[in-house]
Amino acid sequence: MKAARIIPLYCLLLWTSVFAQEGPGTITVEPAEIPQGGIAVVTFTGKEVAGAKVFFGGTEIVPFPMPDGSYAALVGVDLERPPGAVEISVRGRTGAGQQWERRATVSVLTREYPSEAFSVSPSFDQIDAATMKRIKREQAEFDRLWKTRTASRLWDGGFLAPVAVQITSPFGLRRVINSSPRAPHGGVDLKAQLGTEIAAANHGRVALRDDFYFSGKSIVLDHGGGVYTMYFHLSEFRVEKNAEVRKGDIIGLAGMTGRVTGPHLHWGARLNGARVDPMELLKIAGRQEAPPKADQPMAEVGSRPFDEAQGRQ
Numbered sequence: 001m002k003a004a005r006i007i008p009l010y011c012l013l014l015w016t017s018v019f020a021q022e023g024p025g026t027i028t029v030e031p032a033e034i035p036q037g038g039i040a041v042v043t044f045t046g047k048e049v050a051g052a053k054v055f056f057g058g059t060e061i062v063p064f065p066m067p068d069g070s071y072a073a074l075v076g077v078d079l080e081r082p083p084g085a086v087e088i089s090v091r092g093r094t095g096a097g098q099q100w101e102r103r104a105t106v107s108v109l110t111r112e113y114p115s116e117a118f119s120v121s122p123s124f125d126q127i128d129a130a131t132m133k134r135i136k137r138e139q140a141e142f143d144r145l146w147k148t149r150t151a152s153r154l155w156d157g158g159f160l161a162p163v164a165v166q167i168t169s170p171f172g173l174r175r176v177i178n179s180s181p182r183a184p185h186g187g188v189d190l191k192a193q194l195g196t197e198i199a200a201a202n203h204g205r206v207a208l209r210d211d212f213y214f215s216g217k218s219i220v221l222d223h224g225g226g227v228y229t230m231y232f233h234l235s236e237f238r239v240e241k242n243a244e245v246r247k248g249d250i251i252g253l254a255g256m257t258g259r260v261t262g263p264h265l266h267w268g269a270r271l272n273g274a275r276v277d278p279m280e281l282l283k284i285a286g287r288q289e290a291p292p293k294a295d296q297p298m299a300e301v302g303s304r305p306f307d308e309a310q311g312r313q
């Protein structure tokens with residue numbers, strides 16, 4: 001595989017933040033310039049902020065309380081979101097019933113993704129009608145999950161890498177097979193021998209545990225608040241569906257199930273429906289330390305649909 005070098009443009013940028021102050025509350029967004037596939041933290045504070053809603057370019061994001069009385073929300077920027085200005089707003093209501101809104105504008109920056117082109121025998125790439133039906137059904141199952149937001153936060157503190165980090169295929173890699181561009185790589189492939197223990201990146205619930213055409217034996221953990229991590233191509237499951245897991249728990253063993261050529265772990269992450277670089281989750285360590293609240297009922301909120309995978313996990 002000839003993957004071009006990743007150009008981490010965002011590394012050159014200063015860690016800047018937006019700080020807006022109008023009316024009874026303030027909103028802070030860090031960083032104010034977010035690369036595609038990146039994550040920002042929105043914090044808002046002030047009187048009567050409980051129950052306020054956060055919107056990122058129209059997508060609702062679930063905020064969580066911080067120990068100091070403020071609220072925070074993790075904003076994920078999809079790897080294919082067009083670059084440019086995006087408005088973040090926090091909307092709430094005072095005790096007297098008066099509506100208030102705070103706004104901040106952030107910039108989504110282009111991230112340069114590596115690409116590779118190769119050819120395979122056309123027969124290798126052909127998918128029959130029955131398989132296509134299966135792929136579409138499985139895709140719909142994933143899409144339904146991304147639209148489901150558990151209102152409370154289950155994750156706490158920093159995120160862990162599920163195995164020792166050695167990236168064999170980078171996030172966002174664009175593949176062109178037989179001159180036809182495929183969906184970009186929605187996660188990172190981490191080196192993992194057959195049978196390597198896979199750890200939960202944070203506390204959560206096993207929202208999905210099944211065998212899929214592309215991703216093979218797959219687990220998706222719901223960490224609450226619209227944060228999901230996924231673990232694909234496993235050889236064995238070590239947890240049941242709907243089980244509560246703790247950070248570091250072994251949830252399965254690495255393998256090569258699904259459409260892959262060798263054993264590895266595909267590790268992916270979704271935030272508010274957006275495909276984000278899971279390695280970015282590791283960087284938010286230590287910034288979110290509020291204790292998780294008791295679980296609350298599932299809430300479904302609108303999110304824009306994403307055309308995932310299409311032959312590529």
Ligand SMILES: [Zn+2]
Pocket residue numbers: 169185187188189265266267313
């Ligand atoms: Zn992968």
